[in-house]
Amino acid sequence: MELKTEAANPGSPHSSVIKTHQLDKDYRLGLTILKALNHIDLSVTKGEFLGLVGPSGSGKTTLLNIVGSLDTPTRGTVEVLGQKVESLSHKEAAKLRNNHIGFIFQTYNLLPVYTVFENVEFPLLLLGIETPRRRSMVMDALEWVGLADRAESRPAQLSGGQSQRVAIARAIVKKPELVLADEPTANLDAENSHNIMKTMLQLNEDLATTFVFATHDEKVIGYVRRKVTLVDGRIEKDEIQPRH
Amino acid sequence: MFIFKLAFRNILGAGLRTWLNVVALSFSFVAIIFLQGIYTGMNDQVEQATVDAFYGGGQFWQRSYDPYDPLTLDDAHALLPKELNALVQSDQATPILIRQAAIYPEGRFRTILLKGIDPLQKVLSVPSILLMDGQGTIPALIGSRMAKSTGLHKGDELTIQWRDVHGTFDARTVRIIAVVKTSVQEIDNGQVWIPLDQLQSLSAMPGHATIVVLRPSISPPGISSGWEFKSLEYLLQDIHTAVRSKRISASIFYIVLLFLAMLAIFDTQVLSIFRRRKEMGTLMALGMTRANIIELFTLEGALHGIFAAFVAALYGIPLLGYVAKTGWELPGAADAVGFAIGEKLFPTYSVALVAGTTALVLLVTTVVSFLPTRRIAKLKPTDALRGKMS
Numbered sequence: 273m274e275l276k277t278e279a280a281n282p283g284s285p286h287s288s289v290i291k292t293h294q295l296d297k298d299y300r301l302g303l304t305i306l307k308a309l310n311h312i313d314l315s316v317t318k319g320e321f322l323g324l325v326g327p328s329g330s331g332k333t334t335l336l337n338i339v340g341s342l343d344t345p346t347r348g349t350v351e352v353l354g355q356k357v358e359s360l361s362h363k364e365a366a367k368l369r370n371n372h373i374g375f376i377f378q379t380y381n382l383l384p385v386y387t388v389f390e391n392v393e394f395p396l397l398l399l400g401i402e403t404p405r406r407r408s409m410v411m412d413a414l415e416w417v418g419l420a421d422r423a424e425s426r427p428a429q430l431s432g433g434q435s436q437r438v439a440i441a442r443a444i445v446k447k448p449e450l451v452l453a454d455e456p457t458a459n460l461d462a463e464n465s466h467n468i469m470k471t472m473l474q475l476n477e478d479l480a481t482t483f484v485f486a487t488h489d490e491k492v493i494g495y496v497r498r499k500v501t502l503v504d505g506r507i508e509k510d511e512i513q514p515r516h
Numbered sequence: 517m518f519i520f521k522l523a524f525r526n527i528l529g530a531g532l533r534t535w536l537n538v539v540a541l542s543f544s545f546v547a548i549i550f551l552q553g554i555y556t557g558m559n560d561q562v563e564q565a566t567v568d569a570f571y572g573g574g575q576f577w578q579r580s581y582d583p584y585d586p587l588t589l590d591d592a593h594a595l596l597p598k599e600l601n602a603l604v605q606s607d608q609a610t611p612i613l614i615r616q617a618a619i620y621p622e623g624r625f626r627t628i629l630l631k632g633i634d635p636l637q638k639v640l641s642v643p644s645i646l647l648m649d650g651q652g653t654i655p656a657l658i659g660s661r662m663a664k665s666t667g668l669h670k671g672d673e674l675t676i677q678w679r680d681v682h683g684t685f686d687a688r689t690v691r692i693i694a695v696v697k698t699s700v701q702e703i704d705n706g707q708v709w710i711p712l713d714q715l716q717s718l719s720a721m722p723g724h725a726t727i728v729v730l731r732p733s734i735s736p737p738g739i740s741s742g743w744e745f746k747s748l749e750y751l752l753q754d755i756h757t758a759v760r761s762k763r764i765s766a767s768i769f770y771i772v773l774l775f776l777a778m779l780a781i782f783d784t785q786v787l788s789i790f791r792r793r794k795e796m797g798t799l800m801a802l803g804m805t806r807a808n809i810i811e812l813f814t815l816e817g818a819l820h821g822i823f824a825a826f827v828a829a830l831y832g833i834p835l836l837g838y839v840a841k842t843g844w845e846l847p848g849a850a851d852a853v854g855f856a857i858g859e860k861l862f863p864t865y866s867v868a869l870v871a872g873t874t875a876l877v878l879l880v881t882t883v884v885s886f887l888p889t890r891r892i893a894k895l896k897p898t899d900a901l902r903g904k905m906s
Contacts, residue, residue: 337898369802381801399803
């Protein structure tokens with residue numbers, strides 16, 4: 273099954289999706305100030321399949337959260353799809369996430385009382401898409417991740433791999449320009465990890481959706497096209513990886 | 517609309533937790549309506565019984581008469597003015613002569629009110645017709661409470677002592693021809709009823725009366741002097757005051773019930789907000805604003821109230837309907853409260869009572885559901901996703 277490209281603001285093939293400049297994030301721990309991000313300059317263009325790699329505490333999740341407008345920087349600027357994240361109000365940030373960004377979490381974060389169908393449908397309800405179109409978009413997304421037959425199941429009835437595929441379907445159902453995934457395979461076995469990465473890679477190729485991962489999973493790193501290595505809140509390496 | 521849909525899904529999805537709250541809240545609905553119905557029914561019942569047995573459609577009092585001052589009774593009698601006489605002749609009113617007297621049941625002295633009533637009157641529900649059966653002695657009627665407190669029974673003979681219009685003491689024997697079972701204390705405790713003409717004759721007050729009771733719905737005639745009209749509203753004010761004071765104590769119970777129900781909702785909301793932080797983080801990541809989430813959680817709490825109203829209707833309508841039809845049997849001690857309730861109390865449920873209680877519970881549920889959600893306004897999405905409370 274092929275998912276038709278229908279992004280809200282597709283932009284030109286090489287337009288910048290993410291642009292950070294001298295981005296800092298500090299956390300105050302008692303009297304100590306912890307620098308989670310230190311002068312991050314990063315530019316991500318449309319259609320990239322980028323991995324933020326590095327050890328725990330290197331700042332991967334913090335960077336992802338700021339790019340996803342879930343958090344704000346202490347200093348510096350972040351532009352996501354042309355919008356300056358640091359100056360967005362709560363409402364504007366919610367609108368940016370709702371319209372243009374899909375999230376995939378390590379622990380799937382599916383809504384437990386909803387069925388698979390309802391979980392995937394949720395972002396479309398927020399967008400106010402009418403019922404017939406919504407149904408067809410949800411079923412398309414579920415078919416894409418191979419779970420159309422589990423539409424009526426509850427999250428508790430799914431395996432870890434299936435749950436993460438539902439989370440992917442939920443992230444891509446509205447065809448966002450940007451998908452942010454925080455350790456998407458950390459709770460999965462090797463086989464499921466590979467399946468998930470292949471699914472996301474396929475989506476990236478078919479929809480030209482920009483994917484940014486935070487991961488320290490070696491199995492995943494092999495799939496990313498561009499690898500940005502973070503150490504102690506700084507970008508240590510930014511390299512393009514050859515295609516397999 | 518979609519928030520409502522989500523709230524609906526969430527509380528249905530919460531399963532047993534939702535239904536426990538809904539059932540607990542529905543108990544409050546039913547108990548509050550039942551209690552209020554009891555008090556409304558009690559008020560109606562007391563009022564109706566007292567009106568039927570003694571107050572009628574209002575009373576004319578001889579000017580000196582004060583029911584709270586026995587010393588006024590000596591002078592509280594007069595001939596009926598022609599306007600009242602006309603009403604009495606046409607069965608639209610009945611005169612009652614009230615005198616102070618003493619009896620000696622079981623050798624003990626006791627003061628009473630001796631009341632004379634026309635045995636053929638049709639204005640009050642007092643079974644005065646029984647006074648036609650004198651069998652040579654003065655026939656007398658007493659109420660069941662009076663019989664109990666004096667140890668008198670049907671057929672007993674009793675010496676009654678009184679003073680006539682000249683202040684002369686006199687005594688006669690009367691025979692109890694019936695003990696009337698009545699719930700109205702105004703015609704029972706401390707009273708002996710005899711035929712009006714005999715009391716007038718014994719007191720040397722022919723044609724005199726102390727009060728004249730009008731049939732309900734009769735407009736009181738204008739009388740220039742000597743008699744004062746006491747409206748039903750005036751006569752019932754003591755009963756209304758007593759019911760009001762009982763309603764205040766019932767309101768405390770009402771508030772406790774409401775408080776308990778609200779505690780359950782508040783507790784559920786607080787627990788939800790703490791347990792569902794990660795879910796809130798996810799909702800924010802998916803694009804919901806904090807205001808949306810506050811609205812969602814408040815609506816979830818309020819829906820408990822709406823569901824509870826439906827559940828309460830399911831079992832409450834048949835249950836309360838049955839009690840309203842068959843009455844609520846009162847324990848014997850209830851007789852001592854001083855109300856003309858009878859053996860059974862029939863609750864009255866008005867549309868205003870049901871609608872008002874439902875609206876109040878829904879309003880309070882919504883407010884109580886909203887209060888804990890204010891914490892969400894301070895919640896940072898990143899903290900919520902980690903399951904932390906900001």
